[in-house]
Structure formats: structure tokens, C-alpha cells
Amino acid sequence: MAETTAGEFHATYAVGGRVEALRTWRVTTGDPYVAAKVARLLGGTPRPVPGAAGLEVVTDAESVHVSLDRRSGTLLGFTLEGSTGLGRFDFAPAPWTVEQITRTCTRDGGSGAGGRDTRPQLIIKPVEVRTRTGLYAVHLLPVLMLPRG
Template identity: 45%
Template sequence: MTQSTAARAGRFHSGRLSEGLPQALDAWRVTTDDADVAARVAGFLGGEPRPNEGTGGAGLAYEVLTSRESVRVLLAGPDAVAAHMVLWSSTGLIHHCDGVEFLSPEEKKGQPCGCPPLLEDRKLAARDKRGPAPSVDITFQIAAAPELGAFHFMTASWQMAAQLSDLTDALERVNGPAVCDLTMELVVYTTKAGRDVCYRKPVVTVLGSPDTVAPEPPPAAEPTPAPAVSAPRRKARPGPEPTTPSVPEPRHTVSVDAALLRRAARVLGTDDHQETVIAALSEIVAGRQQTAELARLREHVGRIADIARQALQDRDSSPT
């Protein structure tokens, strides 16, 4: 995998340095030397252009802390991905290979580098400073604004290194420019010691060619608010309105058409009133927040069912 030589408009970052300390971010950070590019990036991805005070931007003058954890990008092909293994010391680069052969210095180029074949063994050697770590450089354009020029994202992520073979195979299958999603994917897990761990890893997902994939994902449908499950109270019987009610007001404010519930149950394939209400509401609630909405509705549906049952009992016991 060789490095693309396209002129670069800026860089994408998953973190920054703040007061000398590394800071992980939940959304992409973009740095650039071009004020117009910074403004356009902010227009597409959110955020505001500002002077680059976070360092980690190779001296680039502006940064944009975007609001996007996933950006649709355009990769020219497998050559847009460069992957090396490097080991640095206080004197400079002391190991540079592709995992199989040395890439430098010139007198060692092409010779076996001696790196372990298994990724886990390479990670252990790198952790102990006995072997190199990944250096991955991906060059791309923002799919919705390719005229801004080429950006690149550099990472030492072992997860990205493990993904590279599948990534380049997918890019080769597209056989030309490929639309991809560059995502800071959230990873949450619990260690064997019971400690909760949460971090983000970079992931590139190949979607297809520009002829078949939109440069921006379609907007998510807004969930439709669930209507209140209520109906008018039964009308009072004709007659003079007493100054003091002789019969207490019913505690419930919901009346239910039993025949309608039975018809709904047949259509929805449910067995009781409670599940009929849930199923009917699930037909209304849609979009990405459907699961959360239904969980919230299920908390209240028991109370709704109790009210409905009480209403039916009152109706059945009332004189005709």
C-alpha cells in the first residue's frame, strides 16, 4: 500500500493536546492552513473555525471541532491507504517495515524485518519497545465537497491495522473511487476485573461507488410523538346539575371501545388489551429513537391497561 501523492487540504484527528495532555474527542477534529477550507468544513460538519491551539495538527493554523462522529468520504482506491510499521527512539527512526520486509534504510530495503506474523505478538513487542507499532495514513476527500481537496487521517490504532486487509480488499472490489464512512466508533466493555471501559476507535466502512451511494446519508426520520391514549368522558345524563355531586367523580379519564379493541387485536395478532395498546403504538412510533420510545411507553402501558379495564367494568356494571 503506497501513499497517495494528492495535495492535502488538511487533517482529521480523533483527539487533541490540551495544556500538554492528550484529550480524546467524541467527534472529528479537522485542522487546516486554509481559512476558507476551515469555514467550509464547519458548514458541512458543524463547529466553528478557530485558531489551532490544540497542537497535534502539524502546525496547521486553524481547527474545527466538528459535531460529526461519522463523515462520508471518498477514497481513490487501495493506494489511498498507506500502512507502515515504525519504531522510534531518541535518535530517530530505528525500524521501518511493512510487517514482512524493511522499507528503510536503503541498505536493508527488501530484507526480512523479523516481525512476528501474529498481530497479538506484534502488539506485545511494541508494548515492550522491542518492535514497531502501526502507522496508518488514509487520504480521502469529503464526499459532499470533493472540491475542498484531499484530507488525511493518521493513526497508530491496532484495531485499524487489523482492519486493513479487509479494507483494501473492499476497495479493490469497487474498482475505482469508493464512497466510505469514516467513523469514530464507540466501544464499551467490562474488563475481567469488573471495570467499565469506554473508548472510540477509527473505522472505515466501504459503501460502494459514487454512482450507487449518496455523498451524504439520508436524514434520519424524526420520531412521531405518540398520541395521548384518552377519549372524552361519557356525557352526564340529562337533568338539573346538582350543586353538590351526589356521586363521586370517577378517578379515570379514559373510556374504551371494547369492540374496537377486539378488532385491533385481530389485526395486530395480540392476545390482550395491554399488548394491543403496545402494538398499536409501535405502529406509530418510528425512526432511530423507536426502541427508547417503546421502552418509555411500556412503563406507562400497565397503568393505561388498568384504567381501560376499570372503564370497561364501570360500563358493564352501569344500568342500561
């Protein structure tokens, strides 16, 4: 029997046929209990998914600590730290692969200057790039931060 997931994490949202990057994680699920628990853990309010079945929570969290369950080229499976018994979540980082979004950090700096956080984190990271015309643009990219060996 295949294991069912508690929900899915998303770093984007479809608006009027266009995909937009989010600054915080969006979680979708078919289970009202899971939606309510995610909202308590990560902030946000459960609401119906527009044009589809299920519920979504646009969280207040741009970073979540995770316990990795499995990684493949296109899918990341994990449980949320602090969510005892809630189950496994999936994140498909399309158009990137899991390998492309994975970064390692030193044991003493996973969460910023002076940080000592060595737990895996799933982050939505703003990245500033300069275009060929000289303008600056900010892209929001999902990143899986793993502690270095």
C-alpha cells in the same frame, strides 16, 4: 510536485500534555476557506490551533462519508462527499494502522438497522469494554467502514 492536502482529520486532542479521545472529528488546516467549508459541511466553528499555526474545527460529526484516495499502513487519504473542489484530507490513525481500523459491512446495513448505506464512512465508534476488575469503560475508536464487495 507532491500534492498538498486540504487538511487532516483527528480523533484525539492534546490537553495539558495528555491525549484525549474525541466523540466527533477534529479537522486541522492552514487554509481559512477550508476551515469555513468544513464547518458548514460538518458543523463546528473554525478557531486557531492552540500553540501551533493553522486553524481547527471540532466538528459535530462522528461519521463522515468519504471517497477513498489512497490507503497505506499508516495513512488514509480521502475526499469528503459533498465537498466539491475542497481537496484531499489525510487521517493517520496512530497508534493503530489503517488495516486495524478497517471493517467491512454488508451492502444492506452499513449505517445501522435497516440501513442501505453502502458508501465508505469514517466513524468515531464508542466501544464498551470490561476491565479485569469488572468495571466497564468506553473507548472511542476510529473505524473505516467499507462496503463488502
